[in-house]
Amino acid sequence: NRLRGLPPGPTPWPFIGNTFQVPEDRIDLVINEFKKKYGGIFTLWLPFPTVVICDYDMLKRNIVKNGEAFSGRPDTFIMDMLVQGNYGLFFMENNWWKAQRRFTTHIFRSLGVGQAGTQDTIASLASGLVEKIDEEKGDSIELRPLLVHVVGNVIHKHIFGFTREWDETEIHDFHVAINDVLEHFTSPKTQLLDAWPWLAYLDKPLALGIPRTTRANDAIIQNLEQALAKHKSGINYDEEPSSYMDGFLKEMKIRAAENALEDGFTEKQLIVAIYDLYSAGMETIIIVLRFAFLYLVNHPETQKKIHEELDRHVGRDRRVVMDDQKHLPYTCAFLQEVYRLGYVLPVNFLRCTLSDVEDCEGYRLNAGTRVIAQFQSVHVDKKHFADPEHFNPDRFLNSKGEYVRDDRISPFSMGKRSCLGENLARMEVFLYFCTLLQNFEWHTDGPRAPPIDVITSSLRAPKRFTVRATRR
Numbered sequence: 001n002r003l004r005g006l007p008p009g010p011t012p013w014p015f016i017g018n019t020f021q022v023p024e025d026r027i028d029l030v031i032n033e034f035k036k037k038y039g040g041i042f043t044l045w046l047p048f049p050t051v052v053i054c055d056y057d058m059l060k061r062n063i064v065k066n067g068e069a070f071s072g073r074p075d076t077f078i079m080d081m082l083v084q085g086n087y088g089l090f091f092m093e094n095n096w097w098k099a100q101r102r103f104t105t106h107i108f109r110s111l112g113v114g115q116a117g118t119q120d121t122i123a124s125l126a127s128g129l130v131e132k133i134d135e136e137k138g139d140s141i142e143l144r145p146l147l148v149h150v151v152g153n154v155i156h157k158h159i160f161g162f163t164r165e166w167d168e169t170e171i172h173d174f175h176v177a178i179n180d181v182l183e184h185f186t187s188p189k190t191q192l193l194d195a196w197p198w199l200a201y202l203d204k205p206l207a208l209g210i211p212r213t214t215r216a217n218d219a220i221i222q223n224l225e226q227a228l229a230k231h232k233s234g235i236n237y238d239e240e241p242s243s244y245m246d247g248f249l250k251e252m253k254i255r256a257a258e259n260a261l262e263d264g265f266t267e268k269q270l271i272v273a274i275y276d277l278y279s280a281g282m283e284t285i286i287i288v289l290r291f292a293f294l295y296l297v298n299h300p301e302t303q304k305k306i307h308e309e310l311d312r313h314v315g316r317d318r319r320v321v322m323d324d325q326k327h328l329p330y331t332c333a334f335l336q337e338v339y340r341l342g343y344v345l346p347v348n349f350l351r352c353t354l355s356d357v358e359d360c361e362g363y364r365l366n367a368g369t370r371v372i373a374q375f376q377s378v379h380v381d382k383k384h385f386a387d388p389e390h391f392n393p394d395r396f397l398n399s400k401g402e403y404v405r406d407d408r409i410s411p412f413s414m415g416k417r418s419c420l421g422e423n424l425a426r427m428e429v430f431l432y433f434c435t436l437l438q439n440f441e442w443h444t445d446g447p448r449a450p451p452i453d454v455i456t457s458s459l460r461a462p463k464r465f466t467v468r469a470t471r472r
């Protein structure tokens with residue numbers, strides 16, 4: 001590291017670097033250990049030298065203030081294997097990315113994301129969810145499959161223009177397949193393949209899971225291609241787009257007429273962009289909501305306060321809307337605490353520098369250096385949060401009981417590559433959570449609350465747990 005002018009870090013092994021010192025099921029915890037030893041910036045060889053930035057001020061100074069330089073994504077073996085290159089919204093690192101990101105933000109806004117349109121979609125799905133939970137009559141329930149349907153349907157509606165019924169299986173099938181694809185997606189072991197692609201032949205001994213990943217990936221692509229073919233045959237180009245797919249196809253047509261296809265408006269890009277939106281917009285939100293209910297039943301005093309607040313400001317008859325946030329400080333503080341401890345990505349997606357960075361905390365990073373903006377470390381940093389492992393929403397209320405939004409909690413990351421779906425995700429989490437609390441009292445399923453145990457792979461989620469809900 002010294003020879004290359006990189007920040008210090010644990011000694012790498014030849015060929016494999018630090019790969020086996022950062023096991024994927026504890027990667028966030030190991031990074032926090034290295035932070036104690038090396039500080040807020042250090043180098044891990046995975047197996048390419050990768051600069052990890054995990055201190056709040058350092059993240060602000062570099063990832064945010066020098067955002068453009070830190071907005072690249074490296075080429076990876078896994079993306080080549082799955083979609084034969086850097087397509088889609090996550091991993092595109094070329095001039096297309098800006099145009100694609102701008103287009104997606106624009107079309108989402110025109111479809112009502114962050115506004116009344118999406119709020120209505122969520123409200124209608126939430127009332128279906130309440131009915132489903134009612135049918136259980138206080139019996140033991142696992143929230144996950146129910147959430148797959150309602151959360152999956154929101155992104156499905158925005159992408160395809162319609163929702164699916166409870167007895168249709170498409171959304172659940174996608175959910176199963178995407179979880180297979182994501183199993184080892186960001187694992188340091190998978191990154192070994194970036195340097196040594198032939199290691200793919202050692203799939204079994206290295207437990208890389210490649211056959212399962214490719215099987216699930218092929219099924220997803222095939223389904224999306226079929227959906228696209230069906231959609232194309234029914235589209236009316238003269239109408240306002242009612243879905244992402246419509247909007248994209250219309251944009252393709254306009255650009256073809258103007259001979260301006262250079263920003264990547266192709267069918268291949270459409271398929272992978274939908275793949276990204278669908279996968280990013282489903283399991284992440286489900287996990288946050290599951291964390292919310294797990295903490296809720298572990299801290300019954302919080303449920304009482306949220307119920308009181310909802311009864312006082314919303315009542316039990318009208319539906320909850322985003323504007324209610326102003327009057328629900330405790331609920332907002334509770335959810336911010338859930339976002340703090342229930343971070344969904346154990347390790348952030350890889351970035352790389354697009355240009356030479358002369359001074360990154362005293363080090364010079366060449367263009368193309370891999371970087372991890374590890375905001376999760378800040379969430380549990382003692383310097384920022386007293387007793388960080390303890391779940392305590394009160395930390396986000398001031399002396400007047402008002403909610404204080406805290407920039408140090410950044411579950412959607414920061415800088416130019418921060419989450420594109422943040423508004424949609426925050427809306428879903430708030431509306432689904434509040435609707436379920438407005439209608440039900442939540443209990444542990446058994447004498448003791450389920451432990452706060454997590455499973456970590458590319459995503460970090462609570463282990464399976466069940467709860468009971470009784471009508472209020």
Ligand code: HEM
Nearest residue numbers: 089090280281284285344349412413417418419420421425
């Ligand atoms: C609670 C839910 C969610 C969480 C915690 C989350 C978190 C994240 C994080 C940490 C990143 C990586 C940023 C980086 O590289 O620094 C990201 C990127 C992204 N997210 Fe989300 N996300 C969520 C929901 C969504 C939703 C609902 C969508 C879309 C509908 C979405 C679409 C994306 C996309 C497209 C990117 C890539 C952005 C880029 O590279 O320019 N996410 N998200």
